[in-house]
Amino acid sequence: MTDNDLRTLLRDAANEVSVPRLATDELHHRTRTVRRRRRARWFAGTAALVMAGAVGTYALSGTLGGDEPHIAAAQGDPRGWAVAEGDSVHFGDGSVVTYGGTVNDLRYTSVGLLARSTQSNARLSLITTAGVQPLDLGDVSDRLIGTDPDSPYVSWTVEDGDGWLVRVVDLGTGEKVADVPVSGTYTWAGWTTPPVAVDGEHAYVALDDRTLDVEWRAGQVSTSKGLPGSYTTEVINGRAVTQDPTGETKKVVEVATGDVLLTTRSSDSPDGLFRLQLSPDGNHALAAPYAMCDENDNCRYETATAPIHDLGQGTETAVALGDQIGWTSEGQLIRATGTKVETCDEVGQGCTDAPITLEKRVSTISGTMNQS
Amino acid sequence: MARPPTKEQFDEFAQVAWPRLYRSAYLLVGDHASAEDLVQTALAKTFGNWGRVRTLEAAPAYARQVLFNTAMSWFRKASWNREKPTEVLPDLGHETDPTTRSVLLDAVAALPPRQRAVVVLRFYEDLDVRRTAAVLGCSEGTVKSQTSFALDKLRTILGDPTLTLEVTP
Known part of the structure; x- marks a missing residue:
C-alpha cells in the first residue's frame, strides 16, 4: 500500500462534493434580518438601557513526587489581575512579569494566575506579581482543567482503567488532595479525558449523558441536577451557564437545584451569536459576542456594547466592550482598548486607567477562559 | 487608505466564495442541508459586518472566521455533540x-x-x-x-x- 497524504485525499474528496447554487434570495432575506437586528441592537445599546428585569473512594494527601506534581507556593500578590501582550504579563499594579512564551490563558486561583502557553497546552505556570513559577502537574496535555478563583484547588481527569480519576491538586502546597474514581461514557468532546469545572469542594465532570457532581473531599459522586451532559462550563459560587439543545436559549442556573437565575435568547443578539460569561464572583453575567480575528490574528469585538446582567438585582446594563473585556477576581470589569487598559465598576462605570504600558494591544485578559 | 468593499462587491464575493465555504461547511457538519444553513448564516453575518472588512482581499478569511465561529457555536450544543460523532x-x-x-x-x-x-x-x-x-x-x-x-x-x-x-x- 502506498502512502496516502490526507491533504490530497481530503481535497480530492471535497472537490467531489456537489455544491448547490447559492440561494441568493435566501441570503438576501438573511442579510436583511441581520441588518434589522443590528439596528435594534444599536438602539438598545446607545440608550444604555437599564431594565428590571456513585460513591467513590479517594486517596488523600501526600506530596507528589516523581512525575507527579511538585509545586512550591509562589510569592507575590496572589489576587492580582493582569493582561498579557505576547510573552509579557502586565499586572494591574504596574508590575510586569515575562512569561517566556505567548500566554493563552490567565485563570484566577487564590494563589495566583494559572497561565497556559499558546505553544504547548501542557505548559502551565503559576504567575503572581513576584514572577513565574513553572508547574509540573504530570501529563495534562489537551485536558480542560478546572480552576476556582476563590481556592487553590485545580482539577482534571486522568485515565484509570475503563474510567477516570478526578484529580484535585492544591497549588498552594503542591499536594494532591484527592483522586476520585468516576465512570461513564465520554465521546462528546475532543479533549483527551472528560473536562472538569471546580467550585470549592465540588468538581463537575461533563460526560455524554450527564454531568457528575463530585464532592472530592468526601469522595461522593452524584449526577448534577443543574448541569446537562455533553456540555462544559465554569461553575462559580454554585452558578453556571447552560444552554438548551438548540442553543437558542442560554441560562444561568444554580447547579445544586437547577433554579434559573437568568434566561437569554440568541435572537436578542445582533448576529445571534454570543457567549454568556459569569463574573469571577458569580454575581454578573456578560452576554459577550465572539471576538473576530483578522488576517494577522488580531482579535477584537466588533460590536460597541454588550449587555451585562446583575443576577442579584435582575437588571441589565449596556457596557462598552472595547477590544477585549474581562473581570478582576473581585468582580470589577477590566476593559482593554488599543494600548489603554482600565478597570471599572461591575457594570462598566466609574473607570480608572491602569498603570500599564502596552506596545500594541492586549492578547489575553485574566479571568477569561480561552480554550475551545 | 483603501475604501471598504461595496454591497455590490459583497454579492460578487458571496458567489465566488460560496463553493469553497460550502465544501468546508460540508466537511464540518457532514450533510448538505446543515452545510447550506451554515454558509448562509456565515455569509449573512459577514454582510452584517461588511463595513468592517477593510479590503475585498480580506473578505475570504473574514467569512471563514465567521463560518468556524458559527460552527463551533453549533458544536457546543448538546444535540450536535450527541448526534454527530x-x-x-x-x-x-x-x-x-x-x-x-x-x-x-x-x-x-x-x-x-x-x-x-x-x-x-x-x-x-x-x-x-x-x-x-x-x-x-x-x-x-x-x-x-x-x-x-x-x-x-x-x-x-x-x-x-x-x-x-x-x-x-
Whole structure:
C-alpha cells in the first residue's frame, strides 16, 4: 500500500462534493434580518438601557513526587489581575512579569494566575506579581482543567482503567488532595479525558449523558441536577451557564437545584451569536459576542456594547466592550482598548486607567477562559 | 487608505466564495442541508459586518472566521455533540480504501467536532498550526494534539496505517 497524504485525499474528496447554487434570495432575506437586528441592537445599546428585569473512594494527601506534581507556593500578590501582550504579563499594579512564551490563558486561583502557553497546552505556570513559577502537574496535555478563583484547588481527569480519576491538586502546597474514581461514557468532546469545572469542594465532570457532581473531599459522586451532559462550563459560587439543545436559549442556573437565575435568547443578539460569561464572583453575567480575528490574528469585538446582567438585582446594563473585556477576581470589569487598559465598576462605570504600558494591544485578559 | 468593499462587491464575493465555504461547511457538519444553513448564516453575518472588512482581499478569511465561529457555536450544543460523532463506523462489509471519497468523508464525520474542525482547517483550508489556533481560539498545542488524535482515529477507521500528513509546522 502506498502512502496516502490526507491533504490530497481530503481535497480530492471535497472537490467531489456537489455544491448547490447559492440561494441568493435566501441570503438576501438573511442579510436583511441581520441588518434589522443590528439596528435594534444599536438602539438598545446607545440608550444604555437599564431594565428590571456513585460513591467513590479517594486517596488523600501526600506530596507528589516523581512525575507527579511538585509545586512550591509562589510569592507575590496572589489576587492580582493582569493582561498579557505576547510573552509579557502586565499586572494591574504596574508590575510586569515575562512569561517566556505567548500566554493563552490567565485563570484566577487564590494563589495566583494559572497561565497556559499558546505553544504547548501542557505548559502551565503559576504567575503572581513576584514572577513565574513553572508547574509540573504530570501529563495534562489537551485536558480542560478546572480552576476556582476563590481556592487553590485545580482539577482534571486522568485515565484509570475503563474510567477516570478526578484529580484535585492544591497549588498552594503542591499536594494532591484527592483522586476520585468516576465512570461513564465520554465521546462528546475532543479533549483527551472528560473536562472538569471546580467550585470549592465540588468538581463537575461533563460526560455524554450527564454531568457528575463530585464532592472530592468526601469522595461522593452524584449526577448534577443543574448541569446537562455533553456540555462544559465554569461553575462559580454554585452558578453556571447552560444552554438548551438548540442553543437558542442560554441560562444561568444554580447547579445544586437547577433554579434559573437568568434566561437569554440568541435572537436578542445582533448576529445571534454570543457567549454568556459569569463574573469571577458569580454575581454578573456578560452576554459577550465572539471576538473576530483578522488576517494577522488580531482579535477584537466588533460590536460597541454588550449587555451585562446583575443576577442579584435582575437588571441589565449596556457596557462598552472595547477590544477585549474581562473581570478582576473581585468582580470589577477590566476593559482593554488599543494600548489603554482600565478597570471599572461591575457594570462598566466609574473607570480608572491602569498603570500599564502596552506596545500594541492586549492578547489575553485574566479571568477569561480561552480554550475551545 | 483603501475604501471598504461595496454591497455590490459583497454579492460578487458571496458567489465566488460560496463553493469553497460550502465544501468546508460540508466537511464540518457532514450533510448538505446543515452545510447550506451554515454558509448562509456565515455569509449573512459577514454582510452584517461588511463595513468592517477593510479590503475585498480580506473578505475570504473574514467569512471563514465567521463560518468556524458559527460552527463551533453549533458544536457546543448538546444535540450536535450527541448526534454527530461516533467512535466506530458501521461495518462496511468490505475492505476500505481511503481514496474512496465517501469513506474518507464518513471517517472525517466520525471525528469529534474539535478534531474535525482542526482537520478541515489544516488539511482542506491549508492553514498552519498558528493560524488554525487563531481561528479556533485555542492553543497551538491543542491544535497539534488534536491533529495527532484525529490522524490516529482516521487510521483506525480507515484501516490504513500509511495515512500520512505532509505537514508544514
